[in-house]
Each structure stands twice: as C-alpha cells, then as structure tokens.
Amino acid sequence: MGAAAVEMRHSQADQSAPSSAASRSDPPATLLARVRKSLIRPGRAFLLDVDFDAPPGITILFGASGAGKTTLLECLAGLTQPDEGRIVIEELVLFDSESRANMPAWRRQIGYVFQELALFPHLTVEKNIQYGLQEIHRPKQQSRADSILETFRIEQLRHRRPAEISGGERQRVALARALVRDPQLLLLDEPLAAMDAATKAHILDDLRAWNEAHRIPILYVTHSREEVFALGERVIVLENGRVAARGTPHEVINAPRQESVAQLVGFENIFDASVISAHENRGTMTCGLARSSVELETPLLRAGIGSSLRVGIRAGDILLATEQPRGLSARNILPGKVISLTQHDVIVTAQIDCGVVMHVHLTLAARDSLQLANGREAWLVIKTHSCHLMTR
Amino acid sequence: MDWQAFVLTLKLATLVAALLAVMGVPIAYWITFSRWRWKFVAEAVVMLPIVLPPTVLGFYLLVALGSRSPLGRWWQALTGHTLAFTFTGLVIGSVIYSLPFAVQPFAASFAAVDPKLLAASSTLGVAGLGTFFRVILPLSTPGLVTGVVLSFAHTMGEFGVVLMIGGNIPGVTRTVSIDIYDQVQASNYAAANHTALLLLLICFVVLSSVYALNRRAWVPLPWK
Numbered sequence: 001m002g003a004a005a006v007e008m009r010h011s012q013a014d015q016s017a018p019s020s021a022a023s024r025s026d027p028p029a030t031l032l033a034r035v036r037k038s039l040i041r042p043g044r045a046f047l048l049d050v051d052f053d054a055p056p057g058i059t060i061l062f063g064a065s066g067a068g069k070t071t072l073l074e075c076l077a078g079l080t081q082p083d084e085g086r087i088v089i090e091e092l093v094l095f096d097s098e099s100r101a102n103m104p105a106w107r108r109q110i111g112y113v114f115q116e117l118a119l120f121p122h123l124t125v126e127k128n129i130q131y132g133l134q135e136i137h138r139p140k141q142q143s144r145a146d147s148i149l150e151t152f153r154i155e156q157l158r159h160r161r162p163a164e165i166s167g168g169e170r171q172r173v174a175l176a177r178a179l180v181r182d183p184q185l186l187l188l189d190e191p192l193a194a195m196d197a198a199t200k201a202h203i204l205d206d207l208r209a210w211n212e213a214h215r216i217p218i219l220y221v222t223h224s225r226e227e228v229f230a231l232g233e234r235v236i237v238l239e240n241g242r243v244a245a246r247g248t249p250h251e252v253i254n255a256p257r258q259e260s261v262a263q264l265v266g267f268e269n270i271f272d273a274s275v276i277s278a279h280e281n282r283g284t285m286t287c288g289l290a291r292s293s294v295e296l297e298t299p300l301l302r303a304g305i306g307s308s309l310r311v312g313i314r315a316g317d318i319l320l321a322t323e324q325p326r327g328l329s330a331r332n333i334l335p336g337k338v339i340s341l342t343q344h345d346v347i348v349t350a351q352i353d354c355g356v357v358m359h360v361h362l363t364l365a366a367r368d369s370l371q372l373a374n375g376r377e378a379w380l381v382i383k384t385h386s387c388h389l390m391t392r
Numbered sequence: 393m394d395w396q397a398f399v400l401t402l403k404l405a406t407l408v409a410a411l412l413a414v415m416g417v418p419i420a421y422w423i424t425f426s427r428w429r430w431k432f433v434a435e436a437v438v439m440l441p442i443v444l445p446p447t448v449l450g451f452y453l454l455v456a457l458g459s460r461s462p463l464g465r466w467w468q469a470l471t472g473h474t475l476a477f478t479f480t481g482l483v484i485g486s487v488i489y490s491l492p493f494a495v496q497p498f499a500a501s502f503a504a505v506d507p508k509l510l511a512a513s514s515t516l517g518v519a520g521l522g523t524f525f526r527v528i529l530p531l532s533t534p535g536l537v538t539g540v541v542l543s544f545a546h547t548m549g550e551f552g553v554v555l556m557i558g559g560n561i562p563g564v565t566r567t568v569s570i571d572i573y574d575q576v577q578a579s580n581y582a583a584a585n586h587t588a589l590l591l592l593l594i595c596f597v598v599l600s601s602v603y604a605l606n607r608r609a610w611v612p613l614p615w616k
Contacts, residue, residue, distance in 0.1 A: 112511075
C-alpha cells in the first residue's frame with residue numbers, strides 16, 4: 001500500500017471516530033457504490049456487478065436468494081473486499097480500487113444487522129449494546145446505552161442474556177446495538193424474516209422513528225413483497241448479481257417492465273400475448289393469448305395492434321367459481337376444467353385448463369366448500385387490472 | 393512410597409500446564425486464523441508428539457539439549473551445566489511432548505466460535521485482538537480448561553521422554569511413573585501398586601472435577 005493511501009486512512013480514522021460521530025451535525029450523506037466482485041460458488045462462477053446510490057432513508061434491496069444481496073452488504077461493510085469499484089459516503093472513501101484505499105471494517109462507521117443477528121451469547125443485553133462504545137468514556141457510554149434501550153423498549157431486558165429473551169426482543173437488541181454507535185450507513189440483512197406480522201410492524205415503526213431523527217442511508221435486504229410496500233421509499237431489484245430494476249415500490253413491483261422482475265415478484269401466470277384491439281376511450285384493450293383462443297381484457301398500453309406482449313397474473317388475484325357467474329364487474333370470465341389440486345401449507349394451488357393452464361390460489365375452506373376435484377368444471381374471474389403487461 | 397517423586401511430578405505437571413496455557417493460546421490462535429499457505433506444515437509439526445513414540449522424541453530432545461548441539465553448548469556457556477538430566481530439561485521436553493494436548497482443544501474451541509460473531513465485532517468497531525479477548529476467549533472457556541487439564545494429566549503420566557532426557561535422578565528428574573517402573577524392576581509389587589493406585593486416583597479426581605466444571609460452563613451457551 002502506498003504512502004498516499006496510508007495517509008488517507010489516517011484522515012478517515014479521525015473523521016470516523018465514534019466520539020466525533022456522536023456530536024455529528026453535518027447534512028445527511030448519500031452512499032455511492034460501484035462494486036464488482038466475482039465469487040466461486042459451487043458449480044458456477046458468480047459475478048456481482050452493481051452501481052447505485054442510496055440517499056438518506058430506506059432503500060430496499062430486493063431479490064431472490066443467491067442474487068448477491070448479502071455479498072453486496074459484506075462489501076459495503078468491509079467484511080469482503082471487492083475486486084474493483086468505489087464505495088463512498090459523501091466525501092468519505094471507504095474503498096477505492098484505483099487509489100488502493102480500503103478502510104478496514106472496524107473503522108467504517110457502518111451498522112450491520114445480520115440475518116442471524118449475531119448477538120454475543122456470553123454478554124447481557126446491556127453489554128451487547130455497549131460493546132461497540134468502548135472508545136467513549138464510561139458515563140457517556142451508559143447514557144447512550146440507556147437512551148437506545150428506551151427507544152427500542154428493551155430496558156427491562158438489560159440484564160438478560162440473548163438466550164433468555166424472545167426472537168422479537170433479540171431483533172430489537174441487534175438493531176439497538178448497531179444504532180447506538182450512530183452509524184453513517186445502516187445495513188439490514190432480512191432482519192425481520194422470522195417475525196410475525198405484529199412484531200414486525202412494531203419494530204419497523206421504531207426503526208422509522210429512529211430514522212426520522214437521524215436521516216442516514218439504510219439498505220434493507222428482503223425478499224418479502226409486504227416489507228417492500230410497508231417500508232419502501234426506493235427499491236433496487238438485484239438479479240444474478242446485477243441491478244435489474246429500480247424505482248419506487250409501486251413502479252418496480254406493480255408494473256414490472258422485465259419478465260425476470262415479474263417472476264421475482266410473484267406472477268405465477270405469465271403468457272405470451274398479442275394485442276387484438278385497443279379501446280382508447282375506455283382505457284382498455286383486448287389481448288389474445290398465444291397458442292389458444294383465450295382473450296383477455298387488459299389495461300391500455302401504448303402498443304400497436306398485433307404487437308406482442310407478455311401478460312402476468314398473480315395466482316392470488318384470480319377468483320374461481322363452480323357455476324357460471326353473472327352480474328360481476330370483472331370483465332374476464334373464462335370457462336375451464338380443474339386438472340390438478342396441490343396443497344402447500346394452508347394454500348391450495350389449482351391448475352385450471354381454460355385453453356391455457358392457469359394457476360389459482362385458494363384457501364382450504366374454499367376448496368372444501370366448492371368440493372373441487374380433478375375434472376370439475378370451473379370458471380375463472382380476472383379483473384382487467386389484475387392483468388399486468390410487460391414488453392417482451 | 394516415594395513422596396519426593398510425587399511432589400516432583402506434581403510440580404512438573406503444574407509448571408508444564410501453566411506454560412502451555414500461556415504458549416498454547418497464541419499458537420492455537422495462529423493455527424486457527426492464519427491464512428499462510430504453508431500453515432499445514434506447522435500444524436503437522438505441532439501434532440507430531442501425538443503419533444511419535446516417546447523414545448524417538450526423547451532421543452532427539454536429548455541430542456538437542458546435550459552438550460554437542462548448538463543449543464546445548466549455548467546453555468552450558470550460560471549456566472555451566474547441560475540441559476540434559478536436569479529439571480529444566482525435563483520441563484522443556486514435557487512442554488514439547490504435551491503441546492498438542494493443549495493446542496488441539498484450544499484451536500478447536502477457537503474455530504467453533506461462530507464467524508458471524510467475529511464479523512459483528514468488527515462492524516462494531518473492534519479490531520482483531522479486541523475481538524479475541526472480548527469474544528473468542530470468553531466463548532472458548534471449556535476448550536481452554538480441557539486443554540490445560542489434558543496437558544497436566546498427560547505430563548503426570550509421561551514416561552518415555554522423561555526417561556530419555558531426564559534419566560532417573562531422585563529429587564531432580566525421578567517422576568512417579570519412573571518410580572513405579574523401578575519398583576516393578578525390583579519385584580517390589582506392593583509398593584508399585586500403592587504408588588500406581590495413588591496416581592490413578594489423582595488423575596481420576598482431577599479429570600472428573602474438571603469435566604464437572606466444564607459441564608456447568610456450557611450452560612450460558614445453549615444455542616451453540
């Protein structure tokens with residue numbers, strides 16, 4: 001490492017000392033990251049190659065497992081070294097392959113909440129939270145730990161060990177331990193994956209409240225659609241190590257422009273289609289599904305007659321009836337036959353052949369009261385706006 | 393009963409266990425966390441005393457500590473006598489002989505610490521040595537206790553190495569196991585039995601009390 005880089009690391013150390021961070025009053029900083037990293041994964045080479053920015057506030061990193069989300073977080077935190085790239089928080093260079101700067105993980109002011117939480121099992125809740133405050137002198141350490149314990153409503157647990165508290169409480173402790181150091185960037189790796197909805201909502205409220213006061217960039221990794229909508233200001237969709245889409249949750253997930261994104265966000269039914277006619281005045285158009293006579297009324301899209309598209313429909317958005325329904329507002333009613341029923345946990349997936357094979361989600365109760373069985377006649381009801389169009 | 397041999401053996405075993413507790417920790421740390429490509433060679437060297445016949449080890453130690461080796465000559469110039477057939481020589485030999493019995497459990501318990509905890513420690517601003525003392529060491533207590541006790545017990549019972557480099561000088565290098573051997577050679581079976589039984593009892597009591605302690609030490613780690 002050259003002399004210049006060493007010098008640079010010195011000045012960074014001064015800026016990033018927790019004592020100075022504690023009294024920080026500078027404007028909120030944006031994370032700029034360009035990261036390339038190749039990994040050998042069993043059976044195949046994997047390349048993470050992303051370039052993005054994250055302003056203060058919550059940015060969701062969304063993607064299937066294996067998309068490279070955790071590797072990206074590890075590069076940002078300094079736990080893994082990228083092959084190439086540049087990671088900067090405002091003026092502060094954390095990593096730059098060109099000038100060969102690489103700030104070690106323990107010097108970066110980054111809060112990281114691991115999926116496994118990684119609380120220290122031999123320390124009490126209070127000691128876990130004070131763990132990262134060693135540079136600060138005692139009385140101040142105590143008052144900071146006290147205030148974060150209060151913010152996350154875990155004061156009563158301070159003398160317990162991680163093994164003696166519930167899963168939701170452990171999540172809070174892990175969050176508090178990362179935040180008590182006043183980080184410049186917060187990385188959350190599916191921190192709420194194992195939580196029930198009520199606990200999740202509470203913790204998210206606490207996190208949002210904390211962030212109102214601190215305004216730092218927060219990267220929040222998840223593969224849950226609910227969390228994307230509950231939290232998101234911005235979403236970055238990672239796929240196979242690359243940024244596949246970005247924007248607001250609504251832009252990215254409700255109107256996917258790429259089929260790969262669509263599959264990621266859960267369209268069980270995807271069909272090739274072509275535009276048969278457009279009804280400009282009603283804001284709809286009619287599309288024919290390829291290799292069948294099925295026609296669907298869909299929202300209007302700027303696409304010429306005859307142009308080919310793809311239609312995505314969620315299995316949970318389709319209604320199923322055993323008699324031909326009448327008097328409905330839904331515009332698409334397709335007759336067909338049940339060809340199979342499979343149960344996953346408490347959801348039944350029915351495959352219905354109506355010219356094309358559609359997957360429909362039902363509850364156990366619905367299956368039983370409709371007395372569904374293979375070969376039974378069925379009608380599918382699909383609202384116009386449940387048909388999501390993508391370009392091919 | 394040769395109480396002198398007993399006291400000597402206890403002194404030797406305590407000293408060796410203490411030395412190994414101090415020396416074994418950095419060696420085990422290095423073996424666990426070093427990324428040096430030739431590390432496997434060092435690992436093999438540390439483990440050698442487990443598989444090597446004590447006479448082989450004792451023979452080379454005798455040569456190395458004797459007045460014809462550079463180390464032996466240096467020691468002789470310094471102190472006026474050779475290392476071989478002295479208590480110090482016995483301590484050196486026993487430390488080498490019992491090294492794997494300390495290093496192996498130490499290294500195993502260091503390696504068993506969840507790497508995520510080490511990553512968490514560094515993201516909380518604590519660097520290598522701090523992490524070692526605040527996370528790795530406290531979580532390795534059972535392994536540390538096991539290593540110290542094993543090296544103590546192993547030194548208590550050693551015979552071949554002691555005989556090769558220490559000889560059989562009463563009060564200096566005659567340990568219990570050599571005493572027993574002497575009694576048997578002299579067809580003094582009753583005396584041999586008394587000494588052997590006492591050694592057996594001591595070793596059993598030490599080991600079982602340590603394992604009992606260790607069992608309690610596991611309780612704070614129920615999710616491991």
